[in-house]
Amino acid sequence: MIDLIDVHAGYGRIEVLRGISLNVPRGTVTALLGPNGAGKSTLVKVLSGQLRATSGHVHLGGVHVNDAAPDELARAGLCTIPEGRAIFPNLTVAENLRLMRGDPAVVYERFPKLGTRRGQLAGSMSGGEQQMLAFSRALVTDPAVLVIDELSMGLAPVVVAELYEVVAELASSGVTMLVVEQFAETASAVADQVVVMAHGEIATGSDLATVYFGGAS
Helix, strand or coil, X not given: CEEEEEEEEEECCEEEEEEEEEEECCCCEEEEECCCCCCHHHHHHHHCCCCCCCEEEEEECCEEXXXXXXXXXXXXXXXXXXXXXXXXXXXXXXXXXXXXXXXXXXXXXXXXXXXXXXXXXXXXXXXXXXXXXXXXXXXXXCCCEEEEECCCCCCCHHHXXXXXXXXXXXXXXXXXXXXXXXXXXXXXXXXXXXXXXXXCEEXXXXXXXXXXXXXXX
């Protein structure tokens, strides 16, 4: 469903992605792991159309999408939950969901806590509740492909466990997911495959040992 072939990308003269090749089969969960600075968030930007690859090929569902804009990718079924949540803090829970033009009843069923707070300003909620809302804004679009950047960042373990239960449920329903994480344990438990990035490349062999045993967090 997601297929990257020798993708290079960066900012100006600084190359961040150095020949990334990655395949995420339809209806599976891929955990993309690696330390800060590995290039994971840059890869998410390329996938979501926020950053154009300087070379290589990006395919979504077998269609070449290198030059596709974010709204075109969204219409094709790709939804991204960015690092930092990107909710509207001055709007209520219900208003945040209404902007996505989906059925909020689906959300309130999965996250009953949000249902009890539908009239509350999003910015006044806890970090875990805000991440639930960010997740929910993606769910109401009924995505075919879901890219999640640092789902567990700054959250209590009990909240992380709840969110990853939803990831597992979505996977069983056929949604293709790329879950980007810094910490291996949280995402690998629900993943069909685990890929590690280091220094803008897919890590293999001795590089894997360096990432996890050489001092990188």
